[in-house]
Amino acid sequence: MNASEIDYEAVFQSLPSAVALFTTDLVYADVNETFLRMLGRTRDQVVGRCLSDAFPDDPEVPAVTGMCKLRDSLRWVAATGERDAMTLHRYDVESLDRPRVWEERYWSAVCVPVFGPDGRVALLLHQEEDITELIRTGSGRGGDQVAVLETELYTRARELQEVNERLRQAHAREREVALRLQEAMLPAPGPLRHHRAAVRYLPAVGALNVCGDWYDLIDLPDDRIAVAVGDVVGHGLAAAGVMGQLRSALGAASRVADGPAQALDVLGLYSRSVEGAESTTAALSVIDCTKHTIAYSSAGHPPPALLHPDGTVDFLDQATDPPLGARPEHIPRPQAETAFTEGATLVLYTDGLIERRREDIDAGLARLADSLTRHQGADPETLADALLTDLIPPAGATDDTALVVLRL
Template sequence: MADRGQIQDDERLRRIEAVTDATLSRLDAADLFDELLDRVRDLLDVDTAAILLLDTHAQQLVATAARGLEEEVRQGFRVSVGRGFAGRIALTRQPVVIEEVTAGAVVNPILLAMGLRSLLGVPMLVRGELIGVLHVGTLRPRRFDADDVRLLELVADRASQANLARAHNLDHTAALALQRSLLPAQLPDVPGLDMAARYVPGHVAGIGGDWYDVFTLPSGWLGLVIGDVSGHGLQSAVIMGRVRSALRAYALVCDGPAEALTLLDRKIGHFEAGILTTALYAMVSPDRTRVRLSTAGHLPPVLAVPGLPGTPVPVRVDPPLGTSRRPPRRQHTEVGLPPGAVLVCFTDGLVERRREVIDVGLAKLAEAVRPAPAEEVCDTVMRAVGAEQPTDDIAMLVVRRLPTPP
């Protein structure tokens, strides 16, 4: 009896190792689903295996991967939580065994048409949250035991982790595409001005909350925006898109930047509660001689005019957007933009460094900004502040008024 028990233990260990070996970690989610289903069919000696993932908005399980039940996936079979075999597993979040399949026990006609006799299913969980159901079936009567249930639960755990990785990759791809669509692919060609910009992600995922925007208003004024939405990833990218669109809309109906930021603050505080956002909104006059600007928790831009060193614009900083503090925003600050002058707008990632006070970075930036072509200013600033390996996202927008022709 001892030898038989040892043989059973060794067999159980082999079966567990078959679904947890290191080679599976190198597969993408779709291939991992297929590989796991192939292995579990062999290990449990079953005819079918299928994964149905939960559509949280519809509260339905959707056939996503299958072996022996490929038609279920091709038809995009769905079943509501609580209905039928898979729906009962999702509702109770407990394994379910059907030793004799009947029309009353299942609602999927494909299972009945195949002539399946016995079924075993387990929930797929991630951090206690249901994400789907994994089930197997046989064409002959079968009594699934506790070891079968534990093995299938182990497979379900591996499949759940794979789906989590897939969802993360999808979110990353979507966030990256969204962010790139929000940053101007090319700055507009504006008479009398020379412009350039840089964006450098400081997060390993390449997705941050820093952004900039440039647009021409019907009045002939030019809008310049640079902002920073707290956080990283898809949520920050989505909020960035909302903030950008809202500010463009408010810019059309407001005469000054302070008024536009006031409306934006109300919008963020109501619809994006808990999200902290900073923004600088500047407007360049149609004759390009002056700039009106207002800032909500954002660092002031640096202005360099011919013959003088670069200095921060003396603008009063209002509270960030989305905070509970909502005093009336100060009137905008207006500064001159002489021929050849350069205005550099930036996010804090350009000047903040670990173990270094921000004043050091601001001093380096001011010293590096000199009247020159906008692209040259960008390159000079990036080298001066050591932006090749940033610890935070960097966005920079440089606007230069072209020198007056002789």
């Protein structure tokens, strides 16, 4: 029997564990028969309803917040695309025959993302193991040792939950400080002669992968403009600090270097003296408004996109080299040049805009090109908002996104 002949719906319904599928809005999309039997519900009482409506916590026992913890776990999985094995926890189930009567229940659960064809989290799979009888049996045997082990297991689980909560709060505080630092170092661009530009910085959802991305726009002599984006490996305050140093260094190098490749050469040498700067990616384009040319170079970064007035899109990918500090010995970086016509739009961005887990980067580039073509003619501010709407998953990106849109 091959995969096309397998009835996966029958397999899902026959699973011995209780399994539920949620939308990313935490609405039950489907549940199997074991779930309904274990929770004492019919399909109509669960499918199509929100988690909190179908299974609220007992308001008379505020210390039991299992459903709140499950909600938080599902939201985290939706935001990060990572599985979450929940610790042993208690949530009680209300009897349908006796309203406001709750049965004490203990569970071991795991939440797993289900990805769609576009690489985004499409559904959330939640598996439950009811271990109430195990705990009750251990207590009912009258064995002091079993009772002590049960109590210790539950206590350790509660302690672990408290530690996890403190860690999440600490990450949230660091995230807030790092974001404020990031905002201070990424101001709105100043006047660029007669050109219009829009910039965006969108932090990743949750406490991970924030504050490593940057952008910069620089007026140069001889009617030229430098546009740069970069992405530091790491997150939080450390990444924000490294980002600030590299952004300033590249801005200074762009003003004196003979083209973008030389500026990235200087930045690569400088990065070797900055802890945490290894493997940073960056792209730099220098627009000559008189000659109508764009010189560009990339250090391991996704290619800038050039939207022509006729709606076609070219990716500037002819001068790509490894990230900063990736080579043991210094080698001059490549540089390429392309022409543009007045009314074209140059877009630089970081990988949070296009990359998705388990998906080739070409799929993300194709989405970007399609969005640019559909919104051709929009002003930079409108286009920047449209790109974020089209390309960032509804649940939010799991990596930072920096974006620059410049009308040429």
